[in-house]
Amino acid sequence: MELDIVALSRLQFAITALYHFLFVPLTLGLSVLLAIMETVYVMTGRVIWRQMTKFWGVLFGINFALGVATGIVMEFQFGMNWSYYSHYVGDIFGAPLAIEGLMAFFLEATFVGLFFFGWDKLSKVGHLAATWAVAAGSNFSALWILIANGWMQNPVGSAFNPQTMRMEVVDFYEVLFNPVAQAKFVHTVSAGYVTASIFVLGVSAWYALKGRHIEIAKRSMTVAASFGLASALSVVVLGDESGYLSTEHQKMKLASIEAMWKTEPAPAAFTAFGFPDQEARETHYAVHIPWVMGLIGTRSLTTVIPGIEELVDHARSRIRQGLIAYDALQRIREAGSTTTVPAEVREAFEANGADLGYALLLKRYVDDPRQATDDQIEKAAWDTVPNVPTLFWSFRIMVGLGIFFILLTATFFILSIRRKIDAYPFLLRVAVFAIPLPWVAAELGWVVAEFGRQPWVIEGVLPTAAAVSNLGATSLLITIGGFVVIYTTLFIVEMSLMLKAIAKGPEPDFEPEAKLISPNIVPAE
Incomplete structure (x- = not known):
């Protein structure tokens, strides 16, 4: 039943x-694309860009409204589940x-209100600043x-306190500038830019196919193709x-x-293609491309990437050290303080404390990890292997879609330069059907x-099975x-x-165009 609770808790959070x-x-x-479009409007004074x-x-x-509604629930799940x-x-x-x-969401929400209700109350530059603030937020x-x-x-900048039985911050700067977090941020944000670009490109292509709002559609496709191409290339680089x-x-x-x-x-x-078999621990019909993984994964020709079996051996060793x-931790807790236990106990914990999480993997099989058998340790070591077929195919489909997005946006970018962005109905249909694909990739x-x-909720520190509520x-x-x-x-x-909003299309905007001749100057007859 405990394992069912873990699986159900994971399923609930995943959903x-x-x-x-x-x-x-x-x-x-979209927040960035809006800011770009309004920037063009402020610079040119052309009402069509405001309409866009x-x-x-x-x-x-x-x-945005639906995203807020679904995101709030996730915050509460940490305490509940x-x-x-x-x-x-x-x-x-x-x-x-x-x-x-306290900072980012309130900043974003405040300026979202100014964006929607400030068009006729703020100056052009003031409203543009609010739009860029929405994007920044x-x-x-x-x-x-x-x-x-x-x-x-990658749990950096922290340490386990045996007195409180909690992880504590020792270097917030290291947490903030964690290289894994920074890479994930730029990669995830770039993927969002691709998603919005393909969305704008596809909807605009639909308008072009229907012969509606042609001028807005062509301009929107041009912006989306340019921004999307840069973003798609960034996703690949940052994914590497x-x-x-x-x-x-x-x-x-x-x-x-x-x-x-x-x-x-x-x-x-x-491995470009294959069918991983987790039971047999081999990949059937594998098609390999020499050297590529070594170059991508290590950026060298001499660094070895360890395989799953070697890593399981390493995990087995860390489990025994974690024990x-x-x-030592149980003896410290019984004594009530690290100062009242023998020095060798403190030294044992300090020397092996980094592997404590691996010992907790045994909680799945036995209440007291110290009573675990060799067979249970072996099972726990193999538990460190995630679902290989799921990862293998998810990654390859994601990468394949990424390559497709580069080709799609590059094609429309070239067509926009040649001023033929709406000249090929087949490509417009491809753009329409591509709309859901960025979500699949994300x-x-x-x-x-x-x-x-x-099996980690925190890599190497806390197993997922030990983190759930009762x-x-x-x-x-x-x-x-x-x-x-x-x-x-x-x-x-x-x-x-x-x-409904797409079917309705852009509403007319009656703000007058900027005049080239000052109204106070009367042209000569």
């Missing part, structure tokens, strides 16, 4: 997170979330969320950086993504990130059903509102 992330990428990308900004702003507002996690790392994880709520909010998530992937950091901090994730069961001589080959730390990206971290399976099933119904309803509402 809410994946639903929430349907709205986040579009918010991130208002139209895409309506779609941004619908998406993951209470031990919140207790164990609340001092660290809570700080970025609090800053995000959206991205700033993502920054703090991803700092928190990046720390879960994330892969390189995984080589340093999450070796098992990288080996699982590649279905690399055994360590290969450097430089390792990249030494666990035993969701698969989170599958790779979060599945790849299992809830009943019935309660979890009821709430999962409730979330699915509510979130599906919200999604249907959003799609209905978005489709």
